[in-house]
Amino acid sequence: MKDKFSLIHKISAFLMIFAMVAPFFTVSVTAQMMQKTSTKSLTEEQKVRHVLNRLGFGARPGDVEKVKAMGLKKYIEQQLNPSSINDAAAEAKVKNLDVLKLSNEELFAKYPAQKAVLQIVARENGLTKGDLAQLKAKNKNKGDEMSKDNGAMMADGKDKEKDAAQMSDIDRRKFQQEVAEIYQKYELGRPQQITQQLAASRIMRAVYSERQLQEQMVDFWTNHFNVYANKSATKWFLPEYDRDVIRPNALGNFKDLLLATAKSPAMLYYLDNFQSVSPNMQMNAGRGGNERNRQMQSGQPNPQRREQIKQRYGLNDAELDARLKQNQQRQKQGQKMKRGINENYAREIMELHTLGVDGGYTQKDIGEVARAFTGWTIIDPRGYRNAAAKMENDDQNKRGNRLARLMGLPEDAQSGTFYFNERAHDGGEKIILGQKVNEGGIKDGLKVIDILVNNPATAKFIARKLAVKFVSDNPSDALVGRVAEAFHNSKGDIKTTLRALFTDKEFYTAQNYRAKIKTPFELVVSAIRTVGADTNGGQVQAMLVKMGEPLYGYIAPTGYPDVAEDWVNTGALLERMNFAVALVSNRIRGTRVDLSKFQAANKQEILNKAIGGILDGEISPNTKAMLLKQIDQPLIEPKLDDTGEAMVENTSMQVGQGGKRNRQNRQAQLLPPSGNPEVFKAVGLILGSPDFQRQ
Numbered sequence: 293m294k295d296k297f298s299l300i301h302k303i304s305a306f307l308m309i310f311a312m313v314a315p316f317f318t319v320s321v322t323a324q325m326m327q328k329t330s331t332k333s334l335t336e337e338q339k340v341r342h343v344l345n346r347l348g349f350g351a352r353p354g355d356v357e358k359v360k361a362m363g364l365k366k367y368i369e370q371q372l373n374p375s376s377i378n379d380a381a382a383e384a385k386v387k388n389l390d391v392l393k394l395s396n397e398e399l400f401a402k403y404p405a406q407k408a409v410l411q412i413v414a415r416e417n418g419l420t421k422g423d424l425a426q427l428k429a430k431n432k433n434k435g436d437e438m439s440k441d442n443g444a445m446m447a448d449g450k451d452k453e454k455d456a457a458q459m460s461d462i463d464r465r466k467f468q469q470e471v472a473e474i475y476q477k478y479e480l481g482r483p484q485q486i487t488q489q490l491a492a493s494r495i496m497r498a499v500y501s502e503r504q505l506q507e508q509m510v511d512f513w514t515n516h517f518n519v520y521a522n523k524s525a526t527k528w529f530l531p532e533y534d535r536d537v538i539r540p541n542a543l544g545n546f547k548d549l550l551l552a553t554a555k556s557p558a559m560l561y562y563l564d565n566f567q568s569v570s571p572n573m574q575m576n577a578g579r580g581g582n583e584r585n586r587q588m589q590s591g592q593p594n595p596q597r598r599e600q601i602k603q604r605y606g607l608n609d610a611e612l613d614a615r616l617k618q619n620q621q622r623q624k625q626g627q628k629m630k631r632g633i634n635e636n637y638a639r640e641i642m643e644l645h646t647l648g649v650d651g652g653y654t655q656k657d658i659g660e661v662a663r664a665f666t667g668w669t670i671i672d673p674r675g676y677r678n679a680a681a682k683m684e685n686d687d688q689n690k691r692g693n694r695l696a697r698l699m700g701l702p703e704d705a706q707s708g709t710f711y712f713n714e715r716a717h718d719g720g721e722k723i724i725l726g727q728k729v730n731e732g733g734i735k736d737g738l739k740v741i742d743i744l745v746n747n748p749a750t751a752k753f754i755a756r757k758l759a760v761k762f763v764s765d766n767p768s769d770a771l772v773g774r775v776a777e778a779f780h781n782s783k784g785d786i787k788t789t790l791r792a793l794f795t796d797k798e799f800y801t802a803q804n805y806r807a808k809i810k811t812p813f814e815l816v817v818s819a820i821r822t823v824g825a826d827t828n829g830g831q832v833q834a835m836l837v838k839m840g841e842p843l844y845g846y847i848a849p850t851g852y853p854d855v856a857e858d859w860v861n862t863g864a865l866l867e868r869m870n871f872a873v874a875l876v877s878n879r880i881r882g883t884r885v886d887l888s889k890f891q892a893a894n895k896q897e898i899l900n901k902a903i904g905g906i907l908d909g910e911i912s913p914n915t916k917a918m919l920l921k922q923i924d925q926p927l928i929e930p931k932l933d934d935t936g937e938a939m940v941e942n943t944s945m946q947v948g949q950g951g952k953r954n955r956q957n958r959q960a961q962l963l964p965p966s967g968n969p970e971v972f973k974a975v976g977l978i979l980g981s982p983d984f985q986r987q
Contacts, residue, residue, distance in 0.1 A: 343367065347794070348504025349508070349814060350817070392534075399708070486531065509786070510538055521845060522845070528675060545784050550646065557709065647744065663736075667713040669711055752773075754776075760854055763799055809985055819871070820875070823906070876976040879963045895970055899920070923973065
């Protein structure tokens, strides 16, 4: 009977919430059908709120008054020049996130792939591939953190005979303990902490930064030049991508930004250009190349090399011969990866980064652009050179230095950095969009960037995306034309382009006021700012996962969309309500809010006070009526499930220094509610309402 009663309450809560979000689905899901129908001009105060909502992530308590006192024009100009704004408070919030300060090479060393650590422990214990497979099978139901690929990894250690099926729990626990000791001894972290800390920094900077337009443009360009974090080694390159590529150029010149992304290891790896080479490349040419080729063809290293391999891997002659025979068989079976031109980046730089899908290029142009970017690659792209160096007496560095010499690099070349490989470049003449490109070497790619940036289609494509971001899901062609003209005349100056957008009459029209639907990221940040909450950006990430926008989690190169139809559906809107209730009831770990300013004598007064403080008193009659009905109804019970668990690890916790699985599970759970239930119910309903979802 109790379960039946609970079910009735859940169904009732669902129906009431659906009734409130139903206006999203009436007539049309476009923003213009969801805003006020008034044709009157915006008041000065509305213009201020409009600017705070569009150029930034919404007003904090006191922001409207501050901007009114400063003057709207001065505020916009200040936001266009973020270096003039003191942002010490935001920087203080992120100062303890170490991944923000580390180079790619340092990240490879401090947050090594699990494979490197497992191989070391396996080698020390004389374990084989079968042993690791058995460990994985035993640990599958025991909460072990070994990834699904670990069981298939071939240990580089001694090839001793051992029956994996008989591996005892003692062996398993000993192995786990030794892995944990490696992490602790060398103060290592897990790779997933890289993206967790980076995402936390994005959230905290958006919440606390005075440079609100800078953070909006970081979000815009991060999606425009999207990179998916979970593609193999990509995550190790993302902190540098944010720090050295996107942020410094977010309000700079588009050509500089495009070039920075083209040379970024994150983009080179994500779109595979790091392995795009001329089909005519002479492999292993240069110092030592001929000898190495002879050895590879024969499958037999010289006597000196044989002794080095035997000593390095603890093999005897028979064991080494067996492995060499295996390698020869694989080569005969054609398992060796073929290398050649990869067109992924060439296609996306035109379709998504510059010209747009209708930008006038052909498949032939894609092939020619791909040729121009051959040789744009990454030094040691997977961090093998030094990922385990500090754990293996620097042997990895020694091998890396030999590799550097063969490639003609300085011995101190940094892993995970851009490198132009002249030998991999296709030096022939290219014809791109009707123009000859025959500059030679890296200049071929630079010439392509010039051609693309200066093409009128690029100006129009960027102008439209910015207009969609800041004005309307369906901006007029006239507005796009004016903004494109500013982009073209300024040779891609982003500040000039945005200034034209923010001073355009269409930006301030009444039909565009509170007409765009917030993305989940915008909703989370604006809600935290509006109620004056404090956050460390940790478990908030799990809420973003459930709402469909984990940062750096979009697989396709298009990046997250910015129009209502991609975000408005019943499931997504209910998850938004789930977040709102969790936020205001202090159930999100690492995020706290004091709602005492909304206290009042009764429910209706609390509601009116919250409407005034959160929506500035601007609320549709339909929403007001639904809020009055729901104030006496049970709220949904916010929950986190396995969907968000991967993102909720405390970003300051170093796994290997006491971070166990059970601790992570506790981090994945929401806290018990705290605060005045009547207050957080009213505020939660308002944050989850259609009126707050619009900006």
